[in-house]
Amino acid sequence: MIGLALLLGCSPPERPGGAIAPLPIAPIAPAAAPTMPRPGPPEPGYDPIAVNAACIDCHRAIGEENAASFHGQAHVDPIYQTALAIEPLPFCRACHAPEADPRQPVSAALGALGVTCTSCHWSQGRVLAGLASAGRAADPHRGLVAAPVVRIEAFAGPSACAGCHEFHFPDGRARARPELMQSTISEHRQSPFAEVGCGSCHMPTVKTVAGGHRSHAFASSRDPRTLRATLDVKAERTSAGVRLQITPAAIGHAMPTGDLFRRLRIEVEQIGPDMNVVAVKRRFLARHFESRPTITSLRRTVVRDDRPGGADVGHETQVIEFAFPDLAPGHFFGWRIELERVLHPAPGGDEKAVVAHRQVIGEGKL
Ligand code: HEC
Ligand code: HEC
Ligand code: HEC
Ligand code: HEC
Ligand code: HEC
Numbered sequence: 345m346i347g348l349a350l351l352l353g354c355s356p357p358e359r360p361g362g363a364i365a366p367l368p369i370a371p372i373a374p375a376a377a378p379t380m381p382r383p384g385p386p387e388p389g390y391d392p393i394a395v396n397a398a399c400i401d402c403h404r405a406i407g408e409e410n411a412a413s414f415h416g417q418a419h420v421d422p423i424y425q426t427a428l429a430i431e432p433l434p435f436c437r438a439c440h441a442p443e444a445d446p447r448q449p450v451s452a453a454l455g456a457l458g459v460t461c462t463s464c465h466w467s468q469g470r471v472l473a474g475l476a477s478a479g480r481a482a483d484p485h486r487g488l489v490a491a492p493v494v495r496i497e498a499f500a501g502p503s504a505c506a507g508c509h510e511f512h513f514p515d516g517r518a519r520a521r522p523e524l525m526q527s528t529i530s531e532h533r534q535s536p537f538a539e540v541g542c543g544s545c546h547m548p549t550v551k552t553v554a555g556g557h558r559s560h561a562f563a564s565s566r567d568p569r570t571l572r573a574t575l576d577v578k579a580e581r582t583s584a585g586v587r588l589q590i591t592p593a594a595i596g597h598a599m600p601t602g603d604l605f606r607r608l609r610i611e612v613e614q615i616g617p618d619m620n621v622v623a624v625k626r627r628f629l630a631r632h633f634e635s636r637p638t639i640t641s642l643r644r645t646v647v648r649d650d651r652p653g654g655a656d657v658g659h660e661t662q663v664i665e666f667a668f669p670d671l672a673p674g675h676f677f678g679w680r681i682e683l684e685r686v687l688h689p690a691p692g693g694d695e696k697a698v699v700a701h702r703q704v705i706g707e708g709k710l
């Protein structure tokens with residue numbers, strides 16, 4: 345067995361005498377239906393630190409990818425910590441530190457796990473997996489690990505992500521109508537990629553000497569090439585200024601998706617013959633919120649969603665015109681589209697928002 349494990353590119357933990365890895369877990373309830381990944385608190389009956397250390401000890405490459413990913417960093421992420429300091433709710437900890445009890449302060453050790461192996465794969469002493477691809481055993485843990493692999497089709501689809509990637513504002517009961525704080529699963533359902541699982545785009549196969557595995561880096565837009573491929577942009581001059589035609593491309597939801605304050609910033613500059621900037625126009629494509637103060641917080645409601653792939657526009661081409669009144673011969677234009685991760689909006693409009701991070705998606709001269 346150890347030979348087989350080594351052949352497959354994993355080194356089993358030291359196991360004095362026994363053939364089965366001693367995962368510190370409670371007895372399995374065989375009749376219980378598998379549960380899909382969801383926010384914490386974790387199931388009782390296992391020690392998250394010991395069990396995940398055992399997973400990673402055998403699945404080394406996946407362990408490293410996950411630790412470096414935004415999943416692995418979900419609790420220590422400085423942007424999250426800044427936002428948490430403003431709104432320190434158990435609600436937040438349930439997703440960003442799902443291996444800890446959200447009702448208590450998160451210990452450094454459980455926080456450091458972030459979203460980890462058991463947060464997605466663990467269900468009552470079993471390890472969930474998608475259906476076996478060619479050459480894979482029904483239960484590759486059999487005779488090797490105390491937690492059997494259980495294969496279910498749904499684990500390869502959006503339900504493996506839905507528990508954490510779509511949720512309402514925590515003040516749901518105080519609202520006339522619940523409002524989604526993140527809506528990636530609904531956006532996916534309405535996209536041309538509704539039949540394509542999230543993992544097909546977000547977990548490409550990485551080749552290794554051992555044959556390859558599905559990436560757990562969940563890189564997405566942090567990768568500049570992937571980011572530039574998300575939109576098809578056609579830019580042209582018109583008699584009044586500039587016209588941009590924006591069409592969502594290889595993207596299975598709105599662009600951007602996820603965190604509620606993410607947005608696209610479009611800027612067009614009119615430039616004079618001496619390279620002087622004559623005029624600047626901006627537009628933000630986002631979920632635009634109306635906020636009304638309540639006794640304890642601000643209640644946000646979406647009033648418009650003009651993101652490519654978003655509720656108001658869908659995956660059709662969106663035409664955006666920028667008109668400049670004082671066009672003179674010799675003038676030209678520079679345009680740029682950027683993804684902005686907004687830390688928090690500020691009074692005084694879109695221009696005033698505090699931006700944590702910005703990446704260029706496309707730019708050009710006309
Ligand atoms: C003693 C070593 C060992 C331990 C501990 C272990 N695994 Fe595995 N696991 C394997 C081997 C070997 C395979 C089969 C080869 C492969 O897919 O890497 C496997 C297969 C799997 C698969 C199925 C892959 C497929 O075929 O679809 C998943 C999912 C998985 N492990 C997750 C986990 C998780 C989560 C943990 C911790 C709870 C864990 N493993 C603990 C050795 C181990
Ligand atoms: C964010 C959720 C998530 C986390 C965290 C996660 N996995 Fe996975 N894992 C998945 C999904 C989804 C699949 C692929 C299911 C499919 O499409 O068949 C998968 C696939 C796998 C496979 C099979 C790989 C292959 O090549 O088919 C192994 C082994 C595995 N995970 C182990 C781990 C280990 C070990 C950890 C912790 C270091 C971990 N996973 C963390 C969701 C997760
Ligand atoms: C247990 C909860 C949980 C599950 C299940 C989960 N995620 Fe996540 N995911 C998170 C959290 C929390 C973050 C944000 C971490 C941060 O940046 O602070 C995140 C971040 C991400 C990111 C990176 C976002 C960025 O800004 O770069 C991607 C991509 C992602 N998840 C995709 C998936 C997919 C696909 C699945 C299903 C296979 C999945 N996640 C399942 C909680 C989860
Ligand atoms: C057709 C491919 C495709 C499918 C299917 C897909 N995504 Fe994405 N996803 C992308 C691309 C490309 C990006 C990067 C652009 C962005 O940030 O919106 C992305 C971005 C994200 C982000 C934001 C990460 C960031 O870097 O800002 C999250 C979270 C995410 N996807 C989750 C999911 C989930 C959950 C599903 C399934 C319900 C899913 N995706 C389905 C291609 C896809
Ligand atoms: C149901 C799960 C869930 C809850 C509850 C939740 N989050 Fe998140 N959070 C996520 C996911 C998933 C992402 C990744 C989406 C993305 O990156 O686009 C995320 C991303 C973020 C980000 C962006 C991180 C980055 O690096 O860009 C911040 C900040 C954040 N969350 C703060 C909070 C705060 C503060 C709370 C509590 C008020 C909270 N979250 C509650 C799941 C959750």
